[in-house]
Amino acid sequence: MAFVEQHIHDAPTSFWSKYIVSYDHKVIGKQFLWYGIFFLMVGGLMALLIRWTLAYPGVPFPVIGNLLFPHTNGVVPPDTYAMLFTMHGTIMIFFAITPILTGFLGNFCIPLLIGARDMIFPTLNMLSFWFAMASGVLLLGSLCLPLGAAAGGWTSYPTLSTNLGQPGVGQTLWLLSLFLFGVSSTMGAVNYITTVITLRAPGMGYFKMPLTIWGLWLTAILNAIFVPVLGAGLLLLTFDRVFGTTFFLAGAAATSGKGDPILFQHVFWIFGHPEVYILILPAWGLVSDILAFFSRKPAFGYKMTALSLSAITILSTVVYGHHMYTTQMSPLLTQSFMTLTMLISIPSAIFFANWLGTLWKGSIRFDSPMLFALGVVFVFGLGGLTGLYLASTSIDLYLHDTYFVVGHFHYTMAASVLLGGFAGTYFWFPKMFGRMMDERLAKIHFWATMLPLNGIFMGMMMVGWAGMHRRLYNPFIYEFMHKLIPVNQFITFSAVAMGLAQFIFLYNLFKTVFSKNYPAAPANPWNVGTLEWQIPSPAPHYNFLEIPHVKCGPHELGNPNLPDGRDFQYQTEELVKA
Ligand code: HEM
Ligand SMILES: [Cu+2]
Numbered sequence: 001m002a003f004v005e006q007h008i009h010d011a012p013t014s015f016w017s018k019y020i021v022s023y024d025h026k027v028i029g030k031q032f033l034w035y036g037i038f039f040l041m042v043g044g045l046m047a048l049l050i051r052w053t054l055a056y057p058g059v060p061f062p063v064i065g066n067l068l069f070p071h072t073n074g075v076v077p078p079d080t081y082a083m084l085f086t087m088h089g090t091i092m093i094f095f096a097i098t099p100i101l102t103g104f105l106g107n108f109c110i111p112l113l114i115g116a117r118d119m120i121f122p123t124l125n126m127l128s129f130w131f132a133m134a135s136g137v138l139l140l141g142s143l144c145l146p147l148g149a150a151a152g153g154w155t156s157y158p159t160l161s162t163n164l165g166q167p168g169v170g171q172t173l174w175l176l177s178l179f180l181f182g183v184s185s186t187m188g189a190v191n192y193i194t195t196v197i198t199l200r201a202p203g204m205g206y207f208k209m210p211l212t213i214w215g216l217w218l219t220a221i222l223n224a225i226f227v228p229v230l231g232a233g234l235l236l237l238t239f240d241r242v243f244g245t246t247f248f249l250a251g252a253a254a255t256s257g258k259g260d261p262i263l264f265q266h267v268f269w270i271f272g273h274p275e276v277y278i279l280i281l282p283a284w285g286l287v288s289d290i291l292a293f294f295s296r297k298p299a300f301g302y303k304m305t306a307l308s309l310s311a312i313t314i315l316s317t318v319v320y321g322h323h324m325y326t327t328q329m330s331p332l333l334t335q336s337f338m339t340l341t342m343l344i345s346i347p348s349a350i351f352f353a354n355w356l357g358t359l360w361k362g363s364i365r366f367d368s369p370m371l372f373a374l375g376v377v378f379v380f381g382l383g384g385l386t387g388l389y390l391a392s393t394s395i396d397l398y399l400h401d402t403y404f405v406v407g408h409f410h411y412t413m414a415a416s417v418l419l420g421g422f423a424g425t426y427f428w429f430p431k432m433f434g435r436m437m438d439e440r441l442a443k444i445h446f447w448a449t450m451l452p453l454n455g456i457f458m459g460m461m462m463v464g465w466a467g468m469h470r471r472l473y474n475p476f477i478y479e480f481m482h483k484l485i486p487v488n489q490f491i492t493f494s495a496v497a498m499g500l501a502q503f504i505f506l507y508n509l510f511k512t513v514f515s516k517n518y519p520a521a522p523a524n525p526w527n528v529g530t531l532e533w534q535i536p537s538p539a540p541h542y543n544f545l546e547i548p549h550v551k552c553g554p555h556e557l558g559n560p561n562l563p564d565g566r567d568f569q570y571q572t573e574e575l576v577k578a
Helices: 014-018 025-055 078-114 124-140 170-198 211-243 252-256 260-295 302-318 320-327 331-343 345-359 368-391 393-399 403-433 437-466 479-514
Strands: none
Touching: 025 078, 025 403, 025 479, 078 124, 078 170, 078 211, 078 260, 078 403, 124 170, 170 211, 211 260, 211 302, 260 302, 260 320, 260 345, 260 368, 260 403, 302 331, 302 345, 302 403, 320 331, 320 393, 331 345, 331 368, 331 393, 345 368, 368 393, 368 403, 368 437, 403 437, 403 479, 437 479
């Protein structure tokens, strides 16, 4: 299987080659981690600015308001509000969650968990980080423009995003920045797909891979297929803005027979629906593994889980139309998309049931990675169920563009992906930095995140159900909305609490990484049998001195016949009969 010879390269020695232009997948993984955390903070601050405006319209933002908006005495102005939700959505999806879930976890986990010394194309890997960097700089730069950054929503629908809707360079820079980010993601995806296919350790068939690898691999496949679709749309829109073409120009169809804004929505969602799975599949994969590890049981229905994840991946490519029920698509198309969308609930229900099956009668250990994984089970259950409402056209016609949608997608996408990212970070942290994070702080961080998180997103669904429109600067100009002001204040306070809770994580992280006298982590602190736990912590430059031979699956736990009182088996050991 491993038909590529893997050499041991000399470890880099200078600061430059060690940390800046590193070819080592582990260093690139960490670079993506810092990158993602930085943007999480920027996007988080923007979320607070939006939320403040919705709780106290017209009241100056506390403390830093005057600094940010001197011309309005600290009040968020309406045009800035549009820019804020646009940049918040863009930053969270592309510049925070994607770098953490695929850039960081993908890079760090893939070679280690499949027993390889590095990615198959290390140079491409390094370039993918630096393209992401260039893209991030461009996006941040656009915030400083005289006419401001893009404000047409993270979906950048024309005509909001054409020169009519958005004069100024901000929107154009947004398009270029996302295009660059797409190039970076595609490079990463090609690398991940090929690495998993060619560099799995001898003996590791597809059904012996940890489910984390399944999730990351399927994500990479979606990325490689659909990010270029977005790229094409972004380029055409850039041409419309810069060269005066009319691909997406409203009214062009009537006069010259060419050009249609709705066309952009099709292109966008052909990418956009798979994108939500791109975000969530790595989290689903690693949660499936972590639930098994910390229940001390083999994952229930391992094969069915892997197959369900694959089925979801395939189905996710043909359901994009559910984002466009309200665009007057033909009823035939609408019904077909509704049927296909509902179909996804079958494999989703199967693997969700498998999660519960894994927990059933397990001897559960509530370590921090497990707490966060259980958090994912909870929030994804809620998010998934609310998706069924939106999938039905008749209900969607009422809920579309209300806060119910915002609540739904934050549960499925923001909340479960965020919690999954934390689960992975706490879990692999000892392998990354050779030290254990403070468990007590980690648990406090979990509860301080989980409780307000539900306050925020449950609150959003409530006000949405009551008819509160999204993307409005001040929805309370409508009288029927007045009753919702207290709920909105509750959501905002929850958001502040959740934001503050993240400082517990940052403190824990920096303390552990940078303080000198900290106890070293053992090679296998969680007693888990996958390949990365057989090598020292932190993983050495070349990962494996000898390429391991895999003899059993990733979740051989809780078998009473195991040698020397262990309750787990390493993947390199001959399977012991239970
Ligand atoms: C955890 C704290 C967060 C809070 C309090 C929050 C809050 C908000 C608010 C108030 C909006 C504006 C909704 C509207 O008016 O339409 C919004 C939009 C959005 N958020 Fe978040 N958010 C958070 C985290 C995230 C994360 C982690 C992601 C990424 C996965 C994300 C993705 C989005 C997207 C895509 C939009 C839509 C932007 C648009 O309408 O163009 N959010 N969020
Ligand atoms: Cu969708």
